[in-house]
Amino acid sequence: MGDGTIAIVGAGIAGAAAARRLSDAGRRVVVIDKGRGPGGRMATRRGPDSLRFDHGAQYFTARDPRFAALVEDWTARGVAGAWGGEGRHVGVPGMSAPVGDLLDGIDLRCGRAVGRLAREGRGWRLAEADGTALAKDTAFSHVLLTCPSPQSLALLASADQHLPGVAEVRYAPCWTLMLAHDGPPLPDSSVREDRDPEAVLAWIARNDSKPGREDGSTLVAHASPSWSRANLECTADDVAERLVTALRDRIPVGEIRHRAAHRWRYAAVERAVGEPCLFAPETGLGFAGDGCLGPRVEFACLSGLALAERVLAEGA
Incomplete structure (x- = not known):
């Protein structure tokens, strides 16, 4: 199938975990993401004056021994750290750091949006929506989709392919406010949940x-x-203004130095597949991410690992 190179669409934690496992097993991997850098929803936004905001996933916990071992390693090397008790961990210096660590040394191509899949023999060609070829010299043996299910469904449809279960995933959206101000910190805690x-x-x-x-x-x-x-x-400006008003109703907010809003259309999984991953060995197509097991960083990582193991099992 193809030339043996595996394409992974999406450079979030699921795609990064799959890429790391496959690369460590000696497989050639290319990771493609439309964003400016890796991380997916484990995102860190830069603002003016060296400001940074974790505007996607806020933290992760580790319950499964496999993910706990990763977190322990990241923490030992300064890639992650504990935050606020209750088993919460975060990437250091930003939430995207663990994803970047997993992708170290792997062929990562950011700023490229995969819009089409095309079968060529027993391999796959990838192209942008306008038909511009991606990795034009490579026919991929596998294409592993780790982007949200609506985007994955569109790619599958472009090649008249189907993976049962992908269409069942549902997401909740989220508007995020990022704010820097000259007021006091939260009076008694780092977190408010409602x-x-x-x-x-x-x-x-x-x-x-x-x-x-x-x-x-x-x-x-x-x-x-x-x-x-x-x-x-x-609009983001309108949302930022309204969320600042809501924020002032909850906590003291001083003079604002910076504010911005970001929309996550597919923020958190409301309905998951209920399987670690989806894989069709006859075509080499797969799907992984929080859409498989549920809305946690740990689940997304384990899903990516599970999909990598399915691919590797083909050659066992």
């Missing part, structure tokens, strides 16, 4: 309280799924 489905804000955290972050009052607030869904198509 599980009221009617609340405007579901999460408020001091980004500067995380290990390896620069000093300064920086906050990240996530709007609730219901509010985010109702305001999904609003």
Whole structure:
């Protein structure tokens, strides 16, 4: 099938985990992502004056021994650190650091959006939506999709392919507010959570309280799924203004030095496949990510590892 090179679409934690396992087993891997850098929803946004915000996933926990071993290794090497008790860990100096660590030494091509898959013999060619070839000299033996299911479905449809279960995944959106201000830090905790489905804000955290972050009052607030869904198509400027107002109702906010909003259309899985991964050995197509096991960083990582093992088992 193809020339033996494996394409992984998506450079989040699932794609990175799959790439690391396959590369360590001696397989040739190319990871392609439309973003400016790796991380996916384990994202770190740079602002003015060296400001940084973890505007996607806020932390991760480790319950499975395989993921716990990874977290222990990252922590020992300064790639991750504990944050605020309750078994919470974060990437250092930003949430994307563990993903970058997994992808170290792997062929990573960012800023390229895969728009089409095309069968060529027993391999696969990849192209952007306008038909521009990606890795034009390579016919991939496998294409592993680790992007959200709506994007994966579009790629499968472009090649008239189907992976049962992908269409069943459902996501909640999330608007995120990133704010730097001259006010005091949160008075008694780094985190505020609100599980009221009617609340405007579901999460408020001091980004500067995380290990390896620069000093300064920086906050990240996530709007609730219901509010985010109702305001999904609003402009980022309008959302930022309204979320600042909601934030002031909850905590003291000083003079604002920077504010921005980011929309995550596919933020958190509401309905997962319920399987570690999906794989069709007859075509070499696979799907992994939090859409398989549920909305946790750990689950996404384990799903990527499971898909890599399915690919490797073909040659066992």
